[in-house]
Amino acid sequence: MKMTQQLDQTLSPQIHIIDGKEFAETLRQSVAIGARAFREKRGRAPGLAVVLVGQDPASQVYVRTKMKKALESGIDSFPHLLDSSTSQADLLQLIEKLNNDRYVHGILVQLPLPAHIDESKIITAIDPAKDVDGFHPINVGLLGQGKASLVPCTPLGCLMMLKDHLGNLSGKKAVIVGRSNIVGKPMANLLLQENCTVTIVHSRTEDLYSECRQADILVVAMGKAEFINAGAIKPGAVVIDVGINRVDKGGRSVLVGDVDFDSVGPVAGAITPVPGGVGPMTVACLMGNTLAAAEAIERDRAARY
C-alpha cells in the first residue's frame, strides 16, 4: 500500500505528499475488521476508556475525535469527563477502577492534566497492559529494549508512513528534531529498531540545520511553527512533520506544522502535510493499540481460566 501522491502538477510540480488521512482510513478499516472478529469471539467489543480532566478546548476536540473514531472502528468508548478541580486522589481512584474493569481494555488519559495533578503518578498508575498511549515506564522500558510493547501512537504512525514510503529503512540516516517522551525519544527507539543511524537534535544542539541536512529521514516534533525551511533539507529526504501549531495568516486562524511546507516540499523526496499527515495516523494507531491490548488481555485471561 503506497499512500504517497504527487500533488496536482499545475499547483506544485515536485511535491510528493504522504497522505496520512488516507493511510489512517485504511488502517482504521483493518482495525474495524479485527474488532468485529474480536466481538464475535469474545461476545463484546474492545473497550477504550477516555479520561479528560478540565475544559481545555484543544483537548476536548482531541477527545471527541478519538471517541468518534473508536465508534467507527467498532470499539466501545467509555468517556470520563471530569471537572478541572478533580483531585489527584480521585483521579487515581478512577484509574484503579478502570484497571479492574473487564470491559475496558485501553485507558487513555488526555494530556496535559491540570497543574495540581502529577502526570507521571497518573501514567504510572495505569495497568501497563491497558496503557494504549505507551507512556507507562514499563512500556517505555520495553520499547528501549526493542521488545514488543504498546508503542506511543504518534511515533508509531510516523514509522508506518516511513516504511510504506521507503520500504526497508536499514542504513538510512534519520534525524529527529525534538526529544520529548511522547514523540522524539520513542521515535528514535523505533528507528533504531529499523537499523537506521539515528541523531536527536534539540534546543541545545549546535548548528541544528547542518545536522538536519545529513538526514535521509527527518522527523520534526518541536512545536515551533514553520521553523524548518529548505536550508535544513538534503534534497530527496523524506520529511515527517509532527508539529501542530495554530497561527494567524492573513487574518485567518490556520493550522501549520513545524516545517515550512512551501519551501521544503519541492526539495524533499516526500513530505507529510499539516493537517492531514501525522495527526490522523496518531488516532488510527490509538485504535490499533486498543485492539492489540484487548486481544492480549483476553488471551491472557483465557489462558488463566
Ligand code: NDP
Ligand atoms: P515538547 O514541547 O514536549 O518538545 C519539543 C522539543 O522540541 C523539545 O525537545 C525541545 O528541545 C525541542 N525544541 C523546541 N524548540 C527548539 C528549537 N528552537 N531548536 C531545537 N529544538 C527545539 O513537544 P512535543 O514533542 O510534545 O510536541 C511537538 C509538536 O508536535 C507540537 O507542535 C505538538 O503539538 C505536536 N504533536 C502532534 C501530535 C500529532 O498527533 N500530530 C502528537 C503529539 C505532539 P529541549 O528538549 O531542549 O527543550
